[in-house]
Amino acid sequence: MYDSLKKVNRNSIKQEIYDQVKRSLFNNELPLDQFITEVELSNLLEVSRTPVREAINELVLEQLMIFKPRKGYKVNTFTNHEIDQIFLLRESLEIACVPFIVKVINAEHLKDLKIIIENQTKAAQSDDYYTFMLLDKNFHTYLMKIIQFELFLKSYNVQHDLSILIGTQGLKSQGRMMEVIAEHNVIIEALEHKDEAKIVNAMKAHLEKSMTAFKVK
The missing domain is CATH 1.20.120.530 (GntR ligand-binding domain-like)
Incomplete structure (x- = not known):
């Protein structure tokens, strides 16, 4: 899962997180029925939760991901x-x-x-x-x-x-x-x-x- 994710450079952290997660979504690395939390992403990327939240929320706004309280983030699917x-x-x-x-x-x-x-x-x-x-x-x-x-x-x-x-x-x-x-x-x-x-x-x-x-x- 998210095999392409790696430690983020401290410069332009939010953008790097955004780019890496977006590429992972496009590479179909996360099962469609599986949620991932801010904590899990923060640990994978070795960054704090704040830039992770900011980057992922941008993907939510673009409808590439969805957010469910107490569950986390999930790849969006379409009818x-x-x-x-x-x-x-x-x-x-x-x-x-x-x-x-x-x-x-x-x-x-x-x-x-x-x-x-x-x-x-x-x-x-x-x-x-x-x-x-x-x-x-x-x-x-x-x-x-x-x-x-x-x-x-x-x-x-x-x-x-x-x-x-x-x-x-x-x-x-x-x-x-x-x-x-x-x-x-x-x-x-x-x-x-x-x-x-x-x-x-x-x-x-x-x-x-x-x-x-x-x-x-």
């Missing part, structure tokens, strides 16, 4: 109805960006996106699902960054992190990683032609397939 909402929010934000993206997308941007896909392919080939999911987030957020939609990014990052958490909770459809890569390539092809309708359709199809793959059967 299919909640998964629908997460992906609806993602779709709303991504599709709204398309008209702005087609105005600025250039060869250098497309090259960067293709590099992300190359790295995703390597992660898929080595069954590194965690790295693959982070690269997936990089792919989608990159499009918002090139149009400088910083306010959108704040909301989008939360929704995509929930997608990563759901995806690492054992909902890995066989062959899904390679399907994602193929879907990303379709999006890039549409971006190359600056075809707004095709970009929208490719994004919607991609998110619909991901949502279906992540749902509890």
Whole structure:
């Protein structure tokens, strides 16, 4: 449990705790039905309880963890109805960006996106699902960054992190990683032609397939 946790550097303690626990959540290291307390986390990280509480409460606010009095903290889980909402929010934000993206997308941007896909392919080939999911987030957020939609990014990052958490909770459809890569390539092809309708359709199809793959059967 939480095998990747290690002693925290005294500088930026809260942020280090936050980063380490978040990575552990995304690596699916804590059983979904198991609680962990502040004391246990403090002992694992060799820090006081105050920064632990501050960091974990931030994860609770982001809906990555839940808190139960007298029990502690637990990985959040989601119903299919909640998964629908997460992906609806993602779709709303991504599709709204398309008209702005087609105005600025250039060869250098497309090259960067293709590099992300190359790295995703390597992660898929080595069954590194965690790295693959982070690269997936990089792919989608990159499009918002090139149009400088910083306010959108704040909301989008939360929704995509929930997608990563759901995806690492054992909902890995066989062959899904390679399907994602193929879907990303379709999006890039549409971006190359600056075809707004095709970009929208490719994004919607991609998110619909991901949502279906992540749902509890």
